[in-house]
Amino acid sequence: MKFLKQYRFALIIFLVIIALVLLRSFSRAGFRYDAARWVEASVDGSNLITTNQLSALKGEIMLLNLGSEAGLPGALVEKAVTMSPESVTVKENLKQIRNHKGPVILYSENRSVSARVWMILSEMGMKNIFILSDTGSVAG
16 A cells, blocks of 8 residues: 555546557547458459549549649640649648548549548548549540
């Protein structure tokens, strides 16, 4: 009993920290770690879209250009919202992407950049996000 009295403050702090760690671990906020689901989308190609498939999408399309506009057909350049990959997680940019009511199409000359941004946005719980896999089919 003397031991508990002597270390009660340390014990209380320890228990509070354990409770917070458990709360954070089981919380739905922040990133969602469901790797199997994202691997499945990447393997079956359901997260990829071609320029020919863009017209079949329902809703207003947000084309998110993650770099230079080189390689992007002229018809798509005027519709593109340009931001750097590093700034996608900035609060204002996330709000703009989340508030968009239609599909979000990610484009970068380097496809791995688009894939990384797709993974980050998907882990944050965003749906209806695709990677533009070709740009040669649409005349600009």
